[in-house]
Amino acid sequence: MADLYADYAALAAAETEGVDYSRTATAPAGATWAAIAIHGGGIEGGSGEIAREVSGAGSRMAYYEFAGLKSSGNSDLHITSTNFDEPQAMALVGGVRRCLSFHGYTGTAGVPVTAIGGLDTVLVARVTAALTRAGFTVTDAPSEIAGTDPDNICNQTTSSAGVQLELSRAQRDAFFPGGENTAAVRNSGARTEEFYRYASAIRAALMGRGLIAISAINASRYCLLPAPAADVDLMATVSTDALAAGGGHFLALVARYADGNNMYLARLDFTTAQAVVLTIRKRLAGTETSLGQHTTGLTHTAGGRVAVRLQVAGSALKAKAWADGSAEPAGWQVETTDTDLTAAGEIGMRTILSSANSNTLPVTASWGDFTTLGSPQSMVVTRSVNGIVKAHGAWTDLSLTHPMRAAL
Structure with missing residues (x-):
């Protein structure tokens, strides 16, 4: 069936933004990847939700969604990919x-x-392989939805090439509990394990993974880069190719790294009992101490990926861990404070085997999806009228009010 509107200008002239449709465009600084859904909301239900999850709602990569908001008739808002010229989408993909x-x-x-x-x-080949490995069925798209027209919005990148994924109704329905792909369920945030597993497979294809072969016990292997700021929010996924024997496998996100003797870590311990233990640690002048610990309840398996997140903001240190491909926990699992390390230094990953480890070497660690989710900031609010100064903590809400003055 032919589209009702030939382009975005025609649609915008006839429909009301915020009532009939919405547009969302966001991107982290320097983004080179994008996940988009130009037929989100009720147009092709489930497409917007998976684009949002893959992109981290714009925190991991650029994200765009054009969503139908109508109670019915959202198909009227469909503009085919070769004609979709909404300015925000064109600018985002073109960058x-x-x-x-x-x-x-x-x-x-x-x-x-x-x-x-x-x-x-x-x-296309990388995404196909990643989805197939994760147990999803992938086929070559037929010509009418192949995404190979140069005018297709997915191909409007700086490389003049992109990827188009057409998910069948059954695949999209499987993303929601009970297969209920309705506006109420989509907007509730309820998702299935299959939804998170699908998004994780896509991210694995995009972000890539690095392998570290650990050929000696009790010897640290670092992957580091300059920190954008002293306050950082880091996330990555990691696995090892063997179960721990004799002693554990220790894999950590690193922040405020000054040198091998001074840093903060959010460390995953893959124990010989196949448990996964999360600790926040401080290494100061060569002495490493635990600042807090949480037993995650996860079971370590060879090749099984675990996601870990570390946030450092001022003196506040927070961490959490969860099975890759499942929903991120809403709250932090370990929280503590420390003031010994303040300089930005470097960020990255550390991999080490316990001095008691007896695995056949090398043990290979697979790190992936390393992401900086933004730099928390602190602010000082000054009320110029009476000079009151109030410190503002990172990640806490801020509002400014002015008292009303009325003449009597």
Whole structure:
């Protein structure tokens, strides 16, 4: 069926933004990847949700969604990919090198499948392989939804190539409890394990993974880069290729690294009992101490990936860990404070085997999805009228009010 509107200008002239449709465009500084859904909301339900999750709602990579908000008739808002010229979307995609464009199609009833296409053939192959490894069915998209037209928005990148993923109705329905792909369920935030597993597979294809072969016990291996600020919020996923024997596998995110003797760490301990223990640690003048600990309840398996997050803001240190492919816990699992290390230094990862470890060497650690989620900031609010100064803690809400003055 032909689209009701030939382009965005025609749609905007007839429909009301905020009532009939919404636009969301956000990107971290320097973003080179984008996840977009130009038929989100009720147009092709589930496409916007998966684009949002893959991108971290714009924290991991650029994110765009055009969403239908109508109670019915959202198909009227469909503009085909080769004609979709909404300015925010064009600017966002035009500023990145690689783009994933998520869509929905009907497909065969009850058959979850992803039909993939686009001009970025290298990334098409990587995404296909990642989804297949994760247990999803992927096919080459038929010509009518192949995403190979140069005018397709997914191909408007700086490399003139992108990837288009067409998810069957059954695949999108599987993202929501009970297969209820309705506005109420989508807006509730309820998602299935399959939803998070799908997004994790996509991110693995995008972000890539690095392997560290640990050929000696009690010897640290670091991957570091300059920190953007002293206050950072870091996340990564990691696995090892063997169960711990004799002593544990220790894998940590690192912040405020000055040298090998001074740093903060959020460390995962893969124990010989196959437990996963999270600790926040401080290494100061060569002495390492634990500042807080949490037993996650996760079971370590060879190749099983665990996500870990570390936030450092002023003197506040927070960390959490969860199974990659599942929902991130809402709260922090370990929280503490420390004032010994204040300089930005470097950020990154540390990998080490316990001095008691007896695994056959090398043990290979696989790090991936390393992301800086933004730098928390602290502020000082000064009321110029009476000179009161109040410190503002990182990640706490801030509001400014002015007393009303009325003449009597």
